Amino acid sequence: MKKLILLFSVICFTQLNAQISDQKLDSIITNLSLEEKVYLLIGTGMDLPGVPSGAETPSVAVGTTKDKVPGAAGTSYTNEKFGFPAVVFADGPAGIRISPTRDEAPAETFYATAFPTATSLASSWDVDLVKRVGAAFGREGKEYGVDFLLAPALNIQRNPLGGRNFEYYSEDPVLAGKITAGFVKGVQSEGIGATIKHFVANNSETNRTELNTIVSERALREIYLKGFKIAIKESHPWAVMSSYNRINGTYASENRELLTDILRNDWGYDGFVMTDWFAGKDPVAQVEAGNDLMMPGTGVQAETILAAVENGDLQESVIDRNVRNILKKYYLTPSFKGYEPSNKPDLELNKEIARDAASQGMVLLKNDNALPIKSNASVALFGVSSVETISGGTGSGDVNKAYMVSIKDGLQKAGFNLDEKLVSTYDSYVKKERAKVPPKQVFFLPDVVVPEKDWTKAELKDFAKNNEVAVYTLGRTSGEFQDRKIENDFELSEHELNLIKDLSEAFHAENKKLVVILNIGGVIETQSWKQYPDAILLAWQPGQEAGNAVAEILNGTVNPSGKLAVTFPNKLSDVSSTKNFPGTALDPDQKPANILMGIPAEEKYEEGIFIGYRYFDTFKVETSYPFGFGLSYTEFGYDNLEVSRDTDQINLDFEVKNIGDKSGREVVEIFVHSPDGEVEKPEKELKAFYKTKLLQPDESESISLQINVDDLGYYDSETNSWKLDGGAYEIIVARNAEDPELKAEVSLEGKTISKTSDSMNLQAKLEEFSGK
Numbered sequence: 001m002k003k004l005i006l007l008f009s010v011i012c013f014t015q016l017n018a019q020i021s022d023q024k025l026d027s028i029i030t031n032l033s034l035e036e037k038v039y040l041l042i043g044t045g046m047d048l049p050g051v052p053s054g055a056e057t058p059s060v061a062v063g064t065t066k067d068k069v070p071g072a073a074g075t076s077y078t079n080e081k082f083g084f085p086a087v088v089f090a091d092g093p094a095g096i097r098i099s100p101t102r103d104e105a106p107a108e109t110f111y112a113t114a115f116p117t118a119t120s121l122a123s124s125w126d127v128d129l130v131k132r133v134g135a136a137f138g139r140e141g142k143e144y145g146v147d148f149l150l151a152p153a154l155n156i157q158r159n160p161l162g163g164r165n166f167e168y169y170s171e172d173p174v175l176a177g178k179i180t181a182g183f184v185k186g187v188q189s190e191g192i193g194a195t196i197k198h199f200v201a202n203n204s205e206t207n208r209t210e211l212n213t214i215v216s217e218r219a220l221r222e223i224y225l226k227g228f229k230i231a232i233k234e235s236h237p238w239a240v241m242s243s244y245n246r247i248n249g250t251y252a253s254e255n256r257e258l259l260t261d262i263l264r265n266d267w268g269y270d271g272f273v274m275t276d277w278f279a280g281k282d283p284v285a286q287v288e289a290g291n292d293l294m295m296p297g298t299g300v301q302a303e304t305i306l307a308a309v310e311n312g313d314l315q316e317s318v319i320d321r322n323v324r325n326i327l328k329k330y331y332l333t334p335s336f337k338g339y340e341p342s343n344k345p346d347l348e349l350n351k352e353i354a355r356d357a358a359s360q361g362m363v364l365l366k367n368d369n370a371l372p373i374k375s376n377a378s379v380a381l382f383g384v385s386s387v388e389t390i391s392g393g394t395g396s397g398d399v400n401k402a403y404m405v406s407i408k409d410g411l412q413k414a415g416f417n418l419d420e421k422l423v424s425t426y427d428s429y430v431k432k433e434r435a436k437v438p439p440k441q442v443f444f445l446p447d448v449v450v451p452e453k454d455w456t457k458a459e460l461k462d463f464a465k466n467n468e469v470a471v472y473t474l475g476r477t478s479g480e481f482q483d484r485k486i487e488n489d490f491e492l493s494e495h496e497l498n499l500i501k502d503l504s505e506a507f508h509a510e511n512k513k514l515v516v517i518l519n520i521g522g523v524i525e526t527q528s529w530k531q532y533p534d535a536i537l538l539a540w541q542p543g544q545e546a547g548n549a550v551a552e553i554l555n556g557t558v559n560p561s562g563k564l565a566v567t568f569p570n571k572l573s574d575v576s577s578t579k580n581f582p583g584t585a586l587d588p589d590q591k592p593a594n595i596l597m598g599i600p601a602e603e604k605y606e607e608g609i610f611i612g613y614r615y616f617d618t619f620k621v622e623t624s625y626p627f628g629f630g631l632s633y634t635e636f637g638y639d640n641l642e643v644s645r646d647t648d649q650i651n652l653d654f655e656v657k658n659i660g661d662k663s664g665r666e667v668v669e670i671f672v673h674s675p676d677g678e679v680e681k682p683e684k685e686l687k688a689f690y691k692t693k694l695l696q697p698d699e700s701e702s703i704s705l706q707i708n709v710d711d712l713g714y715y716d717s718e719t720n721s722w723k724l725d726g727g728a729y730e731i732i733v734a735r736n737a738e739d740p741e742l743k744a745e746v747s748l749e750g751k752t753i754s755k756t757s758d759s760m761n762l763q764a765k766l767e768e769f770s771g772k
């Protein structure tokens, strides 16, 4: 039977073009039964302890292919009449998350490449690089039988404690949106679909399925929706994943203003929307709101939708609309085209791409003549994360990778002479400590970083005598379902702090340098200790090639060129969202039934649009490292800014020159300061950016950039429109948010840029909730 279906589908699909015509879609939809259509609106379920699966609804004549690609997060139903094959959905932002082994092929492995985490990719500020990475995801997914990648994720990094910040790009929607667009273009260039997620305002993990995000329409439009809009306009992702949370009272997946008025009517989106896994409560409301597909799908959802149509509560035409959205994109997938995955992606090539991306995303935060280190230097390597280097975070953003190059391995391979006593002591210490950590019950629970090892001052003195330089790696991990903690997470533990101070003292006494490597997924506190080391390299969680990438930066083979996609504050309380993060439980005495289920809670985005540098800048709050900051082993000069204006766009021409003595690349950031008007505005906002080619010493690059005049507007929720104030706009060409290099002014006339859908409900609900 299976073979027959396959044959039928092959015949059927070879007759079809990649883009199915409306006419053909109409005829398919007319010939599908109601039940068959409903089963296109849900996935085939997922085995999770205690959660009902969608597989067993006896009355419906559709097949299940839940195990088509073992370990994938979701699968669609087949349909015999039309020979629809099952379509496979797999996470995630750091690599293709599938099982590395399969029962039916015990001799084979199906490992995927663990690429650098999203924050690290964004820190490269290199859209072309990210596109190459996306294409590698696309090829790997396609060869492993995946039709839709459940990535990229572009929620705003609203607070350093966000448990999934590592999966997200930035605190800024323009950077996040442009990087997303690059990634999506790459993935889809290989013929599989990208899913941009989580739509929207899903910026914390605590109680995420029960959380009500209370946010102004202006902040939604200017900050939280903006990156999605950019990504949709520039890269046309096949799918969007709605988020778990409510927005001003209504679940994202049940929210018609979001999914129909804004996404489709305002932005012209033509793909389909799927829920996050088990998100929302009311499948009928989801169908009506424009949430086309329910994932991973349950039998109860199918029955509820069927019943609603049968008793007249839901019109069949609404189901037809959603089926149309879904099928339009399914027809583009490898499965629908009858593609036979090889299960042999080019992992060797992807490993190189992963390494390159990892080093391009690393940010040099400090360097007092400590780096680069000569390749054969004797190095005293400290830190449990030098041995157990962290590739990425946990949960659906995790990857089943074939190997991990630790920083220890990478440095050794690159020829550094690591102090042997230190290496063997750390190896056995980490092994002993790891043995004490109970094994994880479920894959998505967070990993544990073993406690840092203590050293006496006398021991450190010896290491300082016997080695040329000290390198200390500090690691952090986090993941889905939980936000991060302040103690021993955002802040350093006492052991870590003491080790940095003692290492600094011991090595400086010998006139030797201390380098700290941050192997972290999100922002940590740096202000209180950054004076102790001579260099700080922010390596992020750089994927499976971590050690090799760190080594090539340390020895200068690669000149660091990453810059921060997120501000490092002096203290957590300086961050504008901290006092409301991660929200408050409505009933503080209620306890969640289990880790999957939160309790009803609300989180007020009281800071409005003043997120990240928009806040620090406007309210003159000092930072430890500003947004956009990053050093290089060389120096760059900026010159010859010329700004001109066409009707719709502002043209910028300027030059960047390598005025140092090593080749390198520079990230240039264009901020715009807007004139005062009716509403309060941030001091300045990022509107464009550019990463130079590799410039040799004395080499210059002439750069031409454009900014659309309409992108300089603000959102006026009174009139539901984007508006532009008339007056002088200052164009700032900068190294980072606190370091302007060149400035010019253009004068613009005020206007209404565009009307949007009347999302008065969003605003009205906000008022209702904030009045509480």
Ligand code: BGC
Binding pocket: 073, 091, 092, 150, 197, 276, 277, 396, 480
């Ligand atoms: C996550 C999604 C993910 C899905 C499927 C959910 O828990 O929020 O990002 O794609 O699981 O694994």
